Amino acid sequence: MQLIASDTDQGLARMLDGYSDPAILVSANYEILATNERYRETFGEIEVDRGAHCYEVSHGYRVPCDQAGESCPLLACKSSGAKERVLHIHSTPRGKEHVDVEMLPIRGDDGELKYFVEILKPVSIASAEFSTQQMVGRSPAFNHLVDMINLVASRDTSVLLMGESGTGKELAAKAIHQASPRHKHLMVTVECAGLTETLFESELFGHVKGAFTGAVSNKPGLLENAEGGILFLDEIGDVPLGMQVKLLRLIETGSYRAVGSTQLKRAQFRLICATHKNLKEQVACGAFREDLYYRINAFPIVLPPLRERCEDVGIIAKSILGKLSPDENYRLTDSGIKLLSGCHFAGNVRELRNVLERATIFAHSNIIDVNILARCLLDAAPLQAVDQAGQWPDLKTQQARYLNDLLEHCQGDKSLVAKIAGISLRSLYRKLGLLEKERR
Numbered sequence: 002m003q004l005i006a007s008d009t010d011q012g013l014a015r016m017l018d019g020y021s022d023p024a025i026l027v028s029a030n031y032e033i034l035a036t037n038e039r040y041r042e043t044f045g046e047i048e049v050d051r052g053a054h055c056y057e058v059s060h061g062y063r064v065p066c067d068q069a070g071e072s073c074p075l076l077a078c079k080s081s082g083a084k085e086r087v088l089h090i091h092s093t094p095r096g097k098e099h100v101d102v103e104m105l106p107i108r109g110d111d112g113e114l115k116y117f118v119e120i121l122k123p124v125s126i127a128s129a130e131f132s133t134q135q136m137v138g139r140s141p142a143f144n145h146l147v148d149m150i151n152l153v154a155s156r157d158t159s160v161l162l163m164g165e166s167g168t169g170k171e172l173a174a175k176a177i178h179q180a181s182p183r184h185k186h187l188m189v190t191v192e193c194a195g196l197t198e199t200l201f202e203s204e205l206f207g208h209v210k211g212a213f214t215g216a217v218s219n220k221p222g223l224l225e226n227a228e229g230g231i232l233f234l235d236e237i238g239d240v241p242l243g244m245q246v247k248l249l250r251l252i253e254t255g256s257y258r259a260v261g262s263t264q265l266k267r268a269q270f271r272l273i274c275a276t277h278k279n280l281k282e283q284v285a286c287g288a289f290r291e292d293l294y295y296r297i298n299a300f301p302i303v304l305p306p307l308r309e310r311c312e313d314v315g316i317i318a319k320s321i322l323g324k325l326s327p328d329e330n331y332r333l334t335d336s337g338i339k340l341l342s343g344c345h346f347a348g349n350v351r352e353l354r355n356v357l358e359r360a361t362i363f364a365h366s367n368i369i370d371v372n373i374l375a376r377c378l379l380d381a382a383p384l385q386a387v388d389q390a391g392q393w394p395d396l397k398t399q400q401a402r403y404l405n406d407l408l409e410h411c412q413g414d415k416s417l418v419a420k421i422a423g424i425s426l427r428s429l430y431r432k433l434g435l436l437e438k439e440r441r
């Protein structure tokens with residue numbers, strides 16, 4: 002135990018060492034009074050002798066978290082008088098990390114809230130810094146996603162991952178697998194899109210020799226590989242209706258038959274499904290069974306589109322470059338990151354990845370700048386095509402916004418703007434001239 006403030010209740014401070022997770026004792030004015038050994042091992046010694054505030058040490062803020070635009074668990078704890086938790090990004094000796102923060106209130110003899118025990122569990126399923134292995138991000142939308150994954154991973158609950166194409170549903174499924182008690186067993190992915198009912202059934206359940214033309218020997222199904230582990234059904238919305246009944250039976254009874262066999266087999270697995278479709282709408286129009294929908298949807302997690310976490314684009318882009326060419330040490334310029342952060346990637350992280358892959362082909366050195374990126378942004382449109390109110394602006398307003406945004410991104414470089422916009426420089430000057438006239 003490291004005791005910082007001398008007037009701290011010593012017994013209370015010593016209690017921290019009973020926690021196997023990093024823990025600190027905090028006063029009602031956010032002062033850190035004591036830390037346990039596990040905390041110091043994980044987050045380092047607190048250098049300031051006296052008056053070190055939790056918001057300074059964990060975030061480098063000069064004011065409490067709630068005044069810096071974040072949720073403050075201590076404040077929440079003060080108002081509820083009960084245990085509170087939140088997922089925060091903390092500064093650590095290793096850089097920024099996601100941390101699951103739990104705050105417990107302790108009352109003095111007079112019944113007033115006097116101390117707070119803060120337990121800080123580092124979350125390893127995602128990275129807030131460059132990483133080629135994990136999901137990367139630090140925006141509020143991404144942190145919420147990490148929080149959801151972190152909460153459900155240790156359970157055996159079925160998870161439904163929903164989100165547009167390329168938002169990272171498969172990566173999220175892998176993160177759940179790695180953080181789950183089943184991580185020593187396999188996660189078997191079944192790509193449901195484009196499979197006919199027959200093919201789906203024999204892939205999943207296996208078949209016996211002679212079950213159909215071409216079944217020359219017994220073949221085990223993917224379910225056998227998933228035994229004890231995780232079955233990940235990607236694009237569950239594309240499973241043919243006939244197969245949905247068999248899937249439902251499998252989930253409800255844990256048993257199935259290989260194609261052509263009468264023998265009942267048992268399967269033991271955790272289910273994770275993913276879809277880019279709106280399954281509720283699919284249910285309403287009769288394309289997806291309602292009973293199956295409720296079976297797979299025990300814990301829904303929505304993956305936010307990239308345009309709702311623009312702050313993450315830079316760190317994701319750097320991580321993707323590290324993954325694409327580990328030896329090249331590609332560097333993105335700040336204006337390049339700014340350009341990418343302002344784009345509407347309909348294909349989300351996958352489209353960003355494609356843009357970066359093209360950029361590595363065009364780059365003459367390991368520097369990827371705004372000019373190279375502009376050549377590679379084939380489909381990505383600048384953000385804000387749709388109004389805040391969800392209304393489509395008229396074409397003129399839309400064009401004006403587009404050109405203004407682009408000019409800003411390209412730091413006034415009109416040749417570059419013309420190139421990205423796919424118009425001649427003359428035509429750009431004409432349009433800008435018209436805009437100017439209208440403004441006056």
Ligand SMILES: Nc1ncnc2c1ncn2[C@@H]1O[C@H](COP(=O)(O)OP(=O)(O)OP(=O)(O)O)[C@@H](O)[C@H]1O
Binds near residue numbers: 138165169171172354
């Ligand atoms: N947060 C992230 N950080 C780093 N890379 C990411 C992140 N999210 C997605 N990616 C990368 O983006 C690509 C697409 O991700 P993934 O395949 O998981 O998306 P998906 O939602 O399953 O797509 P689809 O619906 O088309 O199958 C992958 O290369 C993945 O590694």
